[in-house]
Amino acid sequence: MIDVNERLDPEPPAVPAVPAVPAPPAVPAVPAVPAPPDPGPDSLPDGRVSLSYAGVSRRQLLTLGAVAVPCLAGATVLFDWLSGLTDGGVAANAEPIVARYDPAVHRWGFVVDTNTCIGCGLCGVACKAENHVPKDPEYARTWVERHTTTSDGTVHVDSPDGGIDGYEPGAPPATLAGSSVTDVRFVARLCMQCENSPCTGVCPVGATYRTPDGIILVDEERCIGCGYCVVACPYGARYIVPAGGDMPRGVAGVADKCTFCYHRITTGRRPACVEACPVGARTFGDLNDPASPVSVALREKPTKTLKSDLGTKPRVFYVGLEGEVDA
Amino acid sequence: MTVTVAGREVALSPRLAYRALVAEVERTPRVLKVWYSFLLALMALGAVGAAFTLAPGTEVFGTTPSFEWGILISAYVFFAITTSGLCLGSSLGTVFGIDMFRPLEKRHAILAVLSLTTAFGIIALDLHYPVRMAFGAVFNPSFSSPMWWMGAFYAAYLVFLLIEVWSMFFGHDDVHRYACLASSCTAVLAPSTLGAVFGVLFARGFWYGLFTPIAMLVTALLAGSALLGMVFYFVVRFELAGFERGRTLAIPAIRILLAVALVGSLVLLGRGLLVGLTSEDLALHGGTMALLSGPLAIPFWIRLVGGLAIPLVLIALPATRTVSGTGIAAGLAFVGVIVDRLLFVSAGQIIPTTAVGGVVSDPYVAYTPSLVEISIVLAAFAFVAFVYTLAERYLDLREAEVHMGFHLPRVVATAPERLRTRWAARRVAPAPTPADAVEETVCGEP
Numbered sequence: 038m039i040d041v042n043e044r045l046d047p048e049p050p051a052v053p054a055v056p057a058v059p060a061p062p063a064v065p066a067v068p069a070v071p072a073p074p075d076p077g078p079d080s081l082p083d084g085r086v087s088l089s090y091a092g093v094s095r096r097q098l099l100t101l102g103a104v105a106v107p108c109l110a111g112a113t114v115l116f117d118w119l120s121g122l123t124d125g126g127v128a129a130n131a132e133p134i135v136a137r138y139d140p141a142v143h144r145w146g147f148v149v150d151t152n153t154c155i156g157c158g159l160c161g162v163a164c165k166a167e168n169h170v171p172k173d174p175e176y177a178r179t180w181v182e183r184h185t186t187t188s189d190g191t192v193h194v195d196s197p198d199g200g201i202d203g204y205e206p207g208a209p210p211a212t213l214a215g216s217s218v219t220d221v222r223f224v225a226r227l228c229m230q231c232e233n234s235p236c237t238g239v240c241p242v243g244a245t246y247r248t249p250d251g252i253i254l255v256d257e258e259r260c261i262g263c264g265y266c267v268v269a270c271p272y273g274a275r276y277i278v279p280a281g282g283d284m285p286r287g288v289a290g291v292a293d294k295c296t297f298c299y300h301r302i303t304t305g306r307r308p309a310c311v312e313a314c315p316v317g318a319r320t321f322g323d324l325n326d327p328a329s330p331v332s333v334a335l336r337e338k339p340t341k342t343l344k345s346d347l348g349t350k351p352r353v354f355y356v357g358l359e360g361e362v363d364a
Numbered sequence: 365m366t367v368t369v370a371g372r373e374v375a376l377s378p379r380l381a382y383r384a385l386v387a388e389v390e391r392t393p394r395v396l397k398v399w400y401s402f403l404l405a406l407m408a409l410g411a412v413g414a415a416f417t418l419a420p421g422t423e424v425f426g427t428t429p430s431f432e433w434g435i436l437i438s439a440y441v442f443f444a445i446t447t448s449g450l451c452l453g454s455s456l457g458t459v460f461g462i463d464m465f466r467p468l469e470k471r472h473a474i475l476a477v478l479s480l481t482t483a484f485g486i487i488a489l490d491l492h493y494p495v496r497m498a499f500g501a502v503f504n505p506s507f508s509s510p511m512w513w514m515g516a517f518y519a520a521y522l523v524f525l526l527i528e529v530w531s532m533f534f535g536h537d538d539v540h541r542y543a544c545l546a547s548s549c550t551a552v553l554a555p556s557t558l559g560a561v562f563g564v565l566f567a568r569g570f571w572y573g574l575f576t577p578i579a580m581l582v583t584a585l586l587a588g589s590a591l592l593g594m595v596f597y598f599v600v601r602f603e604l605a606g607f608e609r610g611r612t613l614a615i616p617a618i619r620i621l622l623a624v625a626l627v628g629s630l631v632l633l634g635r636g637l638l639v640g641l642t643s644e645d646l647a648l649h650g651g652t653m654a655l656l657s658g659p660l661a662i663p664f665w666i667r668l669v670g671g672l673a674i675p676l677v678l679i680a681l682p683a684t685r686t687v688s689g690t691g692i693a694a695g696l697a698f699v700g701v702i703v704d705r706l707l708f709v710s711a712g713q714i715i716p717t718t719a720v721g722g723v724v725s726d727p728y729v730a731y732t733p734s735l736v737e738i739s740i741v742l743a744a745f746a747f748v749a750f751v752y753t754l755a756e757r758y759l760d761l762r763e764a765e766v767h768m769g770f771h772l773p774r775v776v777a778t779a780p781e782r783l784r785t786r787w788a789a790r791r792v793a794p795a796p797t798p799a800d801a802v803e804e805t806v807c808g809e810p
Binding site: 175176182196226235238239240241242243244259260261262263264265267268269270271272273274275276277278279280281284289290291347 | 419420421422423427428429430432433490491492493494496497500501504505506508509510511512515561564565566567568713716717718
């Protein structure tokens with residue numbers, strides 16, 4: 038319980054900003070710059086300080102609030118903008134990715150750097166919050182796997198709770214305790230937005246479709262919930278939305294998957310997971326733009342796609358998995 | 365008010381219907397009453413289970429995103445292919461007019477309609493939006509989807525079957541012939557397309573491939589023949605309508621069908637195992653190993669021995685080529701196909717495509733059917749058994765005399781003969797040419 042009369046700060050409240058605010062004409066008697074009150078004589082017997090005793094009228098307090106709220110909001114916007122500048126260490130991402138959206142001119146791509154990923158799971162948290170993905174780890178638009186390589190070259194893959202709680206950095210799973218581990222890396226997974234997508238062709242009612250910019254979406258008004266696309270996806274990137282709790286787009290019983298946060302990228306923002314990643318392991322951009330972060334990453338780093346032998350032509354590229362056999 | 369159906373008067377007024385029902389129940393033998401009660405109890409259980417599935421997205425199944433298709437899909441596949449198998453076998457009598465297969469036709473048609481409607485009912489419960497599916501398939505068809513084609517073929521199949529049954533019981537011979545031909549053609553198309561639903565999924569190595577539709581077709585023949593074998597065993601055993609022809613013709617005919625289907629299934633199973641064991645595809649190899657020595661091994665080996673090998677031996681040995689031997693072989697094969705469909709759907713998904721949700725890459729994906737799923741599947745079998753028992757009791761299922769095979773339209777049927785006659789006439793009396801006239805003149809000289 039907060040007592041408005043409680044003195045939170047032993048020092049008198051800072052008031053230099055107040056003079057800038059013109060006093061309302063209705064209260065000319067109130068001095069625009071009240072002198073710092075002397076806490077001693079104005080103190081209540083129990084040590085608290087009354088507002089009136091502090092020399093601040095209720096009107097002045099409201100005026101202060103009217104100024105402070107817009108200032109705080111402005112500061113938040115400024116902070117977001119500054120965060121964007123430094124997010125992932127890629128300054129180019131600070132610019133809105135599009136000005137006016139024309140899907141025909143974009144070809145979105147995604148690069149996951151497994152050398153950089155620390156397995157914190159913040160991407161999964163951000164995704165669930167942004168897209169109202171069910172809390173149950175079984176249902177995920179994005180998740181993080183731990184690939185542990187032992188000395189015999191075997192890669193053990195696990196993903197307890199989809200990695201949403203974060204992994205202990207560099208630690209192998211408990212099942213491999215005592216084994217000779219040569220490498221532990223974290224691999225973020227999401228829909229591959231395949232150019233030859235197996236999910237779109239099999240849908241009996243055309244509810245799953247590809248946009249001109251290459252994003253595969255699900256029409257929740259048309260989906261019948263047969264699960265054919267879920268079974269057809271080689272990457273396990275789809276699920277049927279369970280009823281109750283969080284539901285993307287508020288509809289249960291339909292297929293759902295990562296859309297690269299289509300609602301964000303078409304309004305000039307980046308996917309939530311990209312913005313949430315504290316180490317810049319996820320890079321998003323336009324493959325048609327040679328200067329985009331994704332194009333730069335693809336030029337500068339060796340990458341591979343998952344299950345490339347299937348011919349699905351994913352648009353999610355991985356850095357650091359060159360030596361790993363597809364699983 | 366009453367109407368006469370199949371020679372029996374059926375009351376239309378609720379009061380009369382109630383009285384008729386009470387009277388009929390009193391006349392029903394005690395054994396049948398117990399049988400009906402058992403089936404009705406199962407159906408009631410399934411109805412309760414089905415009620416839980418009505419709200420879209422309700423998590424009442426044991427399936428997960430890693431194992432999306434459970435025993436309802438297995439049951440759907442089973443009933444759908446059984447429908448096709450029933451028609452494949454009996455088409456030898458209904459379309460090709462082979463006498464020994466003709467006793468199958470009425471019973472096969474009833475069973476096929478029941479089996480297909482049950483399959484549709486199951487898939488409707490498995491889908492989250494079945495009504496949307498019905499409209500979506502018509503107004504937003506996706507012609508690239510095997511599932512759409514499967515639905516289209518099975519929907520057409522149901523129409524053909526209903527026409528076949530109607531024309532058979534009401535004596536419309538010409539309509540019946542065409543309905544039989546259409547349903548027999550669809551009986552090949554539909555299960556093949558159902559096989560393609562699985563066969564096009566390259567993400568699922570165990571299902572993927574050209575042989576999946578072929579295997580589905582052979583399994584369909586096995587399922588349909590086995591069901592007919594069980595039914596005709598009871599027909600002969602309890603001396604039901606047409607049991608004489610059933611004993612002398614239908615049972616040997618079913619033995620032939622079963623033998624062909626069992627050998628075909630064994631050959632295709634052997635091919636699948638051989639390919640799976642030597643494959644480098646993780647899903648195909650892993651699925652095969654799951655069958656041979658993994659979590660699916662026990663039902664797989666039981667099915668292989670009990671559902672394929674023993675029935676084949678029972679049919680092959682002269683000593684067991686009897687009505688009882690055929691009935692037992694058919695029963696074992698029937699149960700074997702049920703197990704086989706469960707294994708088929710499971711083995712295709714048991715190798716995880718991802719490690720999401722705590723699944724580790726090397727073990728198998730776990731799936732345990734829920735009580736709701738089990739109750740629906742049991743109710744589906746109970747429904748078929750219940751309605752078929754009623755049909756056996758109240759309909760005249762003796763061999764129909766509506767046709768003797770399929771006859772082509774007169775214009776088409778007589779076309780070769782007319783052409784032959786015309787050509788022969790031209791050869792015998794060719795039109796005179798100027799050369800002929802000259803030759804005739806020369807030859808005519810003294």
